[in-house]
Amino acid sequence: MRTVACPTKTSCHLHTTLKIRLILLRGVMRRFFLNVFNPRYVRESLALRQGECRRCGVCCHLTASTCGALRSDKDGHSSCRLYKLYRLPNCCTFPIDARDLADRNLVAPDIPCGYFWPSLER
Ligand code: SF4
């Protein structure tokens, strides 16, 4: 992910259910383990990924709370205060695969991520 606040915060389901929070937590852990223990899978999946970050910031709402480094810019987009300093692999590689997009869409189904996998498009 290049940068990241949800321009339409009201469209984000920030007050998700416990079930969704658990699904999102599982996704955070999955990405962590993939980044650390299966970087080859991450590389290969990202090589097939197309599109670009729209700076919606939705993927910065996928942990227990909204990330403190998330910033809303005047142009309505989002950015990361840490972008030029350091970001965790989970931030740099999101979304790794379609499972990540599915998790992300639980939070903001009406705001599509800018990334996609053509092989999965119908
Ligand atoms: S959800 Fe997708 S488009 Fe939105 S900030 Fe994250 S990577 Fe970028």
Ligand code: SF4
């Ligand atoms: S550090 Fe926070 S704001 Fe920056 S990309 Fe990661 S989750 Fe988003």
